[in-house]
Amino acid sequence: MxxxxxxxxxxxxxxxxxxxxxxxxxxxxxxxxxxxxxxxxxxxxxxxxxxxxxxxxxxxxxxxxxxxxxxxxxxxxxxxxxxxxxxxxxxxxxxxxxxxxxxxxxxxxxxxxxxxxxxxxxxxxxxxxxxxxxxxxxxxxxxxxxxxxxxxxxxxxxxxxxxxxxxxxxxxxxxxxxxxxxxxxxxxxxxxxxxxxxxxxxxxxxxxxxxxxxxxxxxxxxxxxxxxxxxxxxxxxxxxxRTFPLRFSKAQENAAEIARRLQVHPKIAKINYPGLPENEYHLRAKSFMRGFGAVLSFTLHGGAIEAEMVCDSSRVITHATSLGGIESLWERRRRWAGESESVPESLIRLSVGCENIEDLWRDISQALEQI
Ligand SMILES: Cc1ncc(COP(=O)(O)O)c(C=O)c1O
The missing domain is CATH 3.40.640.10 (Type I PLP-dependent aspartate aminotransferase-like (Major domain))
Known part of the structure; x- marks a missing residue:
């Protein structure tokens, strides 16, 4: 064909x-x-x-x-x-x-x-x-x-x-x-x-x-x-x-930009997003994937309490589990008893949605300011 x-x-x-x-x-x-x-x-x-x-x-x-x-x-x-x-x-x-x-x-x-x-x-x-x-x-x-x-x-x-x-x-x-x-x-x-x-x-x-x-x-x-x-x-x-490609493409663009900005944020210890050239999986991802997705995760300089404070402080991003929706969601994964113990206590998973990037970034910045 x-x-x-x-x-x-x-x-x-x-x-x-x-x-x-x-x-x-x-x-x-x-x-x-x-x-x-x-x-x-x-x-x-x-x-x-x-x-x-x-x-x-x-x-x-x-x-x-x-x-x-x-x-x-x-x-x-x-x-x-x-x-x-x-x-x-x-x-x-x-x-x-x-x-x-x-x-x-x-x-x-x-x-x-x-x-x-x-x-x-x-x-x-x-x-x-x-x-x-x-x-x-x-x-x-x-x-x-x-x-x-x-x-x-x-x-x-x-x-x-x-x-x-x-x-x-x-x-x-x-x-x-x-x-x-x-x-x-x-x-x-x-x-x-x-x-x-x-x-x-x-x-x-x-x-x-x-x-x-x-x-x-x-x-x-x-x-x-x-x-x-x-x-x-x-x-x-x-x-x-019907709108999946439109939503995914916008969410992915937002995720890539947020990952770039979080990477240089002083409150962040580590960012996990394969789209970043510095990410350990970037070259492998590039070799067979056509994009890097719209979920990222990061750890903080701090522990569970600080991560919960961040998640509780957002006004645009919803503090909730799940991912892949049109709206951005984040949560500390270790709040779930079933989560693997090898996941750091402060790891926050962020499912990036289709909101305006500057609204998302303002929200993330002010939430990180709380710690
Ligand atoms: C990667 C992955 N696979 C499977 C599932 C399970 O899907 P469902 O909640 O629709 O049963 C989830 C749910 O979060 C998931 O993240």
Missing amino acids: SENDFPHPETLAIQVGRPSPTSDGPLNPPISLNATLHAGGEVGYGRYGNETWSALESAIAAFESGPTLVFSSGMAAINAVFSLLPVGAVVTASDQGYSGVMNLLRGLDAAGKIEIRLVDIANTDEVLAAIPGSALLWLESPTNPSLKIVDLPKLIAAAKSHGCGVGVDNTFATPLIQQPLLMGADIVAHSLTKYLSGHSDIVLGSLSIKDPALFQRLSDARKIGGAIAGPFEAWLALRGI
Whole structure:
């Protein structure tokens, strides 16, 4: 396909997931509120399929280049992947990543269902050494909340050469800056709660899967496990996708500018943002990503008390968990009991939104003045 045939992301976001045009037919898909479907069709029942999910799934599939299933949350989607693992399967994963996934893996290991090998996921040699004998390599890049960049092309290729399955949580990067299925991964997971829906008003997840047999197994896992999306949430997520490239591009531009300014701020001890040329992961990120995202984190000269004071002092940025919404959010990650102890007590994760950059900077500056 030539470049001219392929719609650019902004166009794709506007065109995908719409009903075929008919006279007086609707431009948008309906919110299909149906548990019961007339007999004789391919779907059969409301837990097996829904036309509003299908519209959303076709949109995500177009972005991730792979058939997609939507689930009731990002965690439900990831849990469906782990539910396919046979007892005793070895899973190699990050020793520091999204705490929900870490805790799910630790729980499965403690219950004797799987065996986990936790590694410094940005240390390529350490991960390469852990791959032989693993059934699944679970990757997240950039990592939450330290913004480490994982060498996706190298690790995916190595895992595949050992017959190890690879799943990538693409929530932070989004398909606008990296498409792991095109690098050879088997599964891409999203918390749709974040950038793709973008308005902090729904909780939803997805899996995009290359292999048709694996797709079918995960579709069955959703059908039987029952972690299905609500049609209204699916419709809102699709509505959010219409502006996803615009929102992401503005948020990313704001994040890069804030990172540059924070880097030279006297109250900041360390800034984690792979877009900064001084960042230890900058060259790796540049080698396969088309951007650096809109989440950053930083530590303060100070501890938990100072970080809480900063988060409590903002007026434009909301003090709350989550990320990927149109509004900027920040929080001290260690306030959560489930967060990894290797995350510094003063680390603040900032999800940069689409506000005016000078309003954001004034707010950050005055909040840092409080300590
Ligand atoms: C990287 C990442 N993956 C998965 C999840 C889980 O998604 P959800 O909250 O939609 O279940 C989150 C939530 O914060 C996340 O940050």
